[in-house]
Amino acid sequence: MLNYALLLHAAPYSHQAALSALRFADTVVANGHRMKTIFFYHDGVHNASALMAPPQDEVHLADGWKRLHQEHGTELLVCVAAGLRRGLLDVSEASRHGVMSHSLEAPFELTGVGQLVDAMLTSDRMITFAP
Amino acid sequence: MMVEGHPVALDPEGYLVSLDDWSERVAEALAADEGRELTPAHWEIIGVLRDFYQRFEAAPAMRPLVKAVKQALGEEKGNSIYLMRLFPDSPAKVGARLAGLPKPTNCL
């Protein structure tokens, strides 16, 4: 069994990369490996949007990531610096920055890039999906 | 916050909304606000922080802050123990606030 970490740079529904990453993550767990961490960076932070509402006949990416967390304990880490700039804030960041609403909820977590470095050092494999 | 009769806007965490509002009087008011009094030792570090931001357009993390202080003020001040004594809790964050730098982005 290997510990996998994924780094996702691509926004949902703009590029295939987000789908590729989710497909890959499903394949990781289906083959008995551990899907340890997914780190959302660059435009990939939009995958964590709690406000995502795609049509019913398309895959719901945010739900896909949440399912990995619920069924396999995958950490869903969102870069806070990339997220804040792009409007991805949880309740505490929203109040910290004095903005009216929040757009990110558990199981997604806002974290620093340090967690990406940590994920790289503590996983057996790190695979990047980019636009 | 009012400084010398002028309003200075702060965000919910007490950082300046507009970095142009910074002045030494504002720094003193920010320090008083958290129960600190600025000594010459504090001002030296605030100077290093402002110089760092001028050069690099970013607030330093702890490690480069230590290095910048070492370069500017020498070995005896360029260490984390000295900085922690002056700015307890988090020298990089507290220092950035008092020096009128942007809020560190939480990356560290």
Added chain:
Amino acid sequence: MMLHLLNRSPRSTATYQDVSEAFGSDDHLLLIEDACYAAQPSAGAALEPFGGRVSVLQEDLVARGLAKRVDPSVEVVDMNGFLALTETHERCVSWF
């Protein structure tokens, strides 16, 4: 031994050039997403630097109508094959 993931169409020559600069003699290249177009015989030169150590992801190929247009030198792998490549190669880098 390194796995290189590439997702750009062969028209993105600069990206292919950057991969080839970093491609070692034991390395392997996996074409996904729009890089599937490079697996056609007509794309020929794009894959020359990689010495036949190239795979392409089947489902991306099929989606693009390229299933029957793969150069024989390129190995077709499914998602499990993709995963297997990441198992056998300790490090994986992505070019985009």
Added chain:
Amino acid sequence: MIDVSDSRPVPQDLLVVLRHPPHGTHWLREGLDVALVAAAFGQRVGLLFQGDGIYALLKGQQAGPLGQKGTHPQLAMLEMYDIDTLWVSARGLNERGLSADDLMLPVVPLEASAMVELLQRHPHTLIF
């Protein structure tokens, strides 16, 4: 201090490859952020500039319209994070008609074979 004048590049803990030019996209900024944070965490970080990423090093850059921040202050700051190992693709440099004199920081140009070795010898590599 790591001696980079040796023809065999000395690997660091993490290699960050920068392939995108400044200003047009946020890739360069966010790639450099990862390098800086890793260094702040005590990792030894090396940078490789490849393709249009080489333009990150060009002298004379400024802020963009509306005060868009450039990446040149970030590059100047690398030294404060003890990142002093900067490699650049020799071919990429030539193709752009640039020489080391055109760049804002000292770099070590690498031929293709040395670049392959660079990637092989680093335990971790991230490409931006």
